[in-house]
Amino acid sequence: MDILKSLVVDLPEDVKKYVMYGDFTRANELIDIYEKRNISDLLRKRLGYERHVMNIIKEEYIYSSEEALKMCCEKIKDFSREELEDLKDERFADWVYIDGKVMFHKRFLNTILAVCPKMASRIIEENKDENAKKKQQLLDNVVNxxxxxxxxxxxxxxxxxxxxxxxxxxxxxxxxxxxxxxxxxxxxxxxxxxxxxxxxxxxxxxxxxxxxxxxxxxxxxxxxxxxxxxxxxxxEYNNLDASNLSQKQPDFYTDELPPHIVFTPFLRDLANKIVGDETNPIIKARKIYDYITTNVQYSYVRPYAGIVNIPEYAAYNLKGDCGVQALLFITLCRICKIPARWQSGLYVNPYFIGCHDWAQFYIEPYGWVFADLSFGGSAHRKGNTKRWNFYFGNLDPFRMVANSDFQGDFMxxxxxxxxxxxxxxxxxxxxxxxxxxxxxxxxxxxxxxxxxx
Structure with missing residues (x-):
């Protein structure tokens, strides 16, 4: 969509202040004023898109602090208000301001229960999900x-x-x-x-x-x-050997794709910090994989339409879901001249079906191989080194691929x-x-x- 190109443009300062405070009524009133002025077409589109984003935010962040505290107390033993504040600071509880009040994401508790290690032993398990255990066991068996x-x-x-x-x-x-x-x-x-x-x-x-x-x-x-x-x-299993490389590596899928796959100064600096002077593409990709899976915390986030630059969002905040992490990997790989692209669709095994995103990267003589950052990060959190290593270069066979590129069109x-x-x-x-x-x-x-x- 043409309007997505406008995301490279910042909002006017006064509009941005109201958006950050969550006063969407006043922000929309200011946008009305700007739209009557002699402004660029790109800024006009950016302001129009911001109206759309504000509607998304209101639909996604629905729990007040009191409601969030009550929900946590129902699921976590001896939970306190101070702990909720700590979880905000530690990026386990996603929140925004709406009308100046803290409002939590509709899936904030899912993130806490799934990925916060210090809460794991205190979860009140009224109905243990046996399928979840079977799913993990099946995954380990299949990977092996x-x-x-x-x-x-x-x-x-x-x-x-x-x-x-x-x-x-x-x-x-x-x-x-x-x-x-x-x-x-x-x-x-x-x-x-x-x-x-x-x-x-x-x-x-x-x-x-x-x-x-x-x-x-x-x-x-x-x-x-x-x-x-x-x-x-x-x-098929890909056993990537850094000593077994073709002399010539391709340069396709190494371009920018605005507004998200953009080689900003911040991301260039991060890529340089991660990769350093390394020249081997397998080792470079592995360093990027390791950085994301050990530093970027899994978190349910707002719809991607509500994020201005997804890879920077992940790198600045060190949090994100499967697609946010995959897009950061793709962008950092491309900055480092490693071909990388998107894949997504469904994760389907005998016990579960749901949405999922991951990445591919290209290395000669191996061709297109895989990186699943969220599955790899989950394995690392659980101390499952074998599975963590597996998801660099490989996938399990429980995927449906509907999308082979990010930001693609329908027909x-x-x-x-x-x-x-x-x-x-x-x-x-x-x-x-x-x-x-x-x-x-x-x-x-x-x-x-x-x-x-």
């Missing part, structure tokens, strides 16, 4: 087998989609829907689109950067838009703001006069069958 045998392959059959919420149903009006579907790549083959609802959707070509099935129809009610598909995921294109303008893992919907926000539809993700082949 890939390393030992060199290969692992799974057949995966799922049904995904979205369902409109009752309050946004506009009967008789045309709606346009894009749902992500798998695309062929190094690890994905034998894709079959089994069925769609409604039938007859347009299936994007296999080489589309962000592949979807597209529907356009008149709304009849709280209907579902779904796609059922199967594919095979086959993973056909979407007319209004996407919920995620950079990636697509759940789906997007719009009427002829506006796009639907994330809270206006529910995602559908069902595992039909998964088995080893």
């Amino acid at each position: 087998e890939i390393i030992e045998k060199g290969y692992k392959s799974y057949f995966i059959h799922v049904k995904t989609g979205i369902k409109l919420n009752k309050e946004v149903v506009r009967k008789g009006e045309k709606i346009r829907v894009h749902l992500p579907i798998p695309k062929p790549c190094k690890q994905i083959k034998n894709i079959k689109i089994i069925s769609t609802n409604p039938s007859g959707g347009f299936i994007a070509p296999e080489d589309c950067d962000q592949r979807t099935v597209y529907f356009e129809k008149d709304v009849e009610g709280e209907e579902e838009f779904t796609v059922e598909y199967s594919y095979e995921n086959s993973m 056909p294109s979407k007319n209004f703001f996407r919920v995620d303008p950079y990636d697509n893992q759940v789906g997007e919907a719009e009427y002829l006069d506006r796009g639907l926000s994330a809270k206006e539809f529910r995602s559908i993700m069902k595992i039909v069958d998964i088995h080893e082949i």
Whole structure:
């Protein structure tokens, strides 16, 4: 989208002050004034985009300090107000100001329970998730087998989609829907689109950067838009040897891609600090991987549409989710002349299905290999060195790849703001006069069958 290019422009000082304070009413009033002035087209677009971001922030940061404290006390033994303040400072509890009051992210508690080590022994486990234990055991077994045998392959059959919420149903009006579907790549083959609802959707070509099935129809009610598909995921083990390199390394996928993959002075300085005088591309990539997995704390964050520069956000704040970490890795690799690119879609195993992002980097003679920063970081936190090393160069076979590039376009294109303008893992919907926000539809993700082949 053209408007995304405006993110390289800063906000006027007075607008920025109100945005930081969370006085979005006053910020919008000031934007009205600026839009009547003789300003550049780029700044005009930037101000318009900021209106969109403020709406996202209000939807994402929904818990007051008192509500957050109560939630923590219900899940963590002997929890105190002082500890909540400490968790804010330690980047475990994401927050912003809204109307001058501290408001916590809607998934702040998930981050604390999942990744804060000092809280682990105090969690009140009312219903222990046995599937979570099985998932971790399965992952360890699969990683071990890939390393030992060199290969692992799974057949995966799922049904995904979205369902409109009752309050946004506009009967008789045309709606346009894009749902992500798998695309062929190094690890994905034998894709079959089994069925769609409604039938007859347009299936994007296999080489589309962000592949979807597209529907356009008149709304009849709280209907579902779904796609059922199967594919095979086959993973071969990559044992990267820094002494086994081709003399000539490629330079594709080493360019900037504004507004996020940008070689800012700050990121150049960080890359230089991490890599130093090293010239071997495998060692350089490993140093970047190690830095991120040992320093950037996993954290649920606002939608990416609400972050001006994602890699800098990760590097400045030393926190971020799977995609934020992956994008920092990609950017630092490109600064260091190592080809790197995005991959994302779903993580699907017999016990779980959900959205996930990771990275690829290219080394001759190995070709495209993988880096999963969040899975690697999780393994490092748990002291699982074998798994930490595995996710530098490798992936497990529990992935569905829908997106092979960041900031890719749909086919056909979407007319209004996407919920995620950079990636697509759940789906997007719009009427002829506006796009639907994330809270206006529910995602559908069902595992039909998964088995080893």
